[in-house]
Amino acid sequence: MNWTVILSISKTHLLSRLKQSSIAALGVTFGIGTFIILVSFMTGLNQLLDNLILDRTPHVHIYNEIEPSAQQPVELLEEFSEAFNIIRSVKPKQNQEKIHNALPLLSHLKKDTRVRGVTPQVKAQVFYLAGSIKLNGVVQGVDIMEEARLFNIDDYIVQGEPQDLARNDNAILLGAGIAKKMSLEVGDKLQVATAGGDLFPLKIVGLYQSGLAEIDNVQSYTNLKTAQRILGEGNSYITDIHVKLLDMRKALEMAEEIEDQFNLSAVDINRANAQFETGTTIRNIITYAVSITLLVVAGFGIYNILNMMIYEKMNDIAILKATGFSGRDVKMIFISQAMLIGVVGGVIGLFFGYIVSVLIDHTPFETEALPTISTFPVNFNPLYYVIGIVFAIASTFLAGYLPAQRAKKIDPVEIIRGQ
Secondary structure (H helix, E strand, O other): OOHHHHHHHHHHHHHHOHHHHHHHHHHHHHHHHHHHHHHHHHHHHHHHHHHHHHHHOOOEEEEOOOOEOOOOHHHHOHHHOOOOOOOOOOOEOOOOOOOOOHHHHHHHHHHOOOEEEEEEEEEEEEEEEEOOEEEEEEEEEEOHHHHHHHHOHHHHEEEOOHHHHHOOOOEEEEEHHHHHHHOOOOOOEEEEEOOOOOEEEEEEEEEEOOOOHHHHOOEEEEEHHHHHHHHOOOOOOOOEEEEEEOOHHHHHHHHHHHHHHHOOEEEEHHHHOHHHHHHHHHHHHHHHHHHHHHHHHHHHHHHHHHHHHHHHOHHHHHHHHHOOOOHHHHHHHHHHHHHHHHHHHHHHHHHHHHHHHHHHHOOEOOEOOEOOOOEOOOOOOHHHHHHHHHHHHHHHHHHHHHHHHHHHOOOHHHHHHHO
16 A cells, blocks of 8 residues: 555545535634633633632531530430430530640641641631721631641732731731721721620731622631630630641541541531532533534534545546555545544644633633632643544544445446446
């Protein structure tokens, strides 16, 4: 089989019907280009939404759940042990929100080889006071530098820096919604009041905007010691522990271990965001389904054009066979034509998809709901481009195979006799 002659004949056939060949190549180009644009934009959007959740959600959240006792006193009496007891209006047992032995637990978690980092937190229910305005809210005491390292909280600080809060024990990182309602700015003074009536003056060193109104209108951040002082508690008072793991897939395993060993409530990230994970999976399925459909449609377009090209080239096929070309040679001529269309159209489609993706990536997109985003999210994963060119070649091969098989079986005697 002389590939030089076969490719030369394929090239001649394609150029002799340049309009049809161009339409077939454009079908591949727009199919691959649209695939690249769609999958890059949709997966970029999914990554953005996933990161928004992952940035805010610990892999394991440890806290002390206030709940009714699993076993009631009447069940401890031997005379009622085998009775069917009905207890009404069961109330939670007397318990504190703080985590008992929190400091030894923190030390234990930091030594765990699975753990990337641990941050203790203290939640305090307060009232924000500024002049005659009084708002209900939550002050969250944190190690702000660890929060920035593990949970990227600095990405959501629209004014100020995390270091400004770390250096000042009488400072607050105020929620943007609270600041807007109370007409406060960075540098202003704000008082927070506890349920017991104690007042604490704090300086606003920054504004925090998560993009969720129910959080920004309520929540603010202070240093861990400041929140403990507001509650009148010591250094060992901690209400929550957030754990970041090196491998997120081990979150469920660690949560179960903590619940068994320390008698605390521990929620892994999968349980905390089960609905969101389901939504992400569905969006990915839709994205890939639509993308593959575009490629399949382009393949059918190539098949139709090559099929018509064979009917128009009946005389050429007869002449080729009459001059000594075998059926396999004729078959390879038409398959090579399809492959050439696939390669040229696929490469142009990759460039087309990349250029449009870059334009989308530089298109301004600003919204208060996503303060850290300035342009549309696009995922430039090289794997999508590899998938695109492989699918272009594979689909055009399959689209050219059936017409090539038909060309292989054509009897040149019947064609010449028909002429």
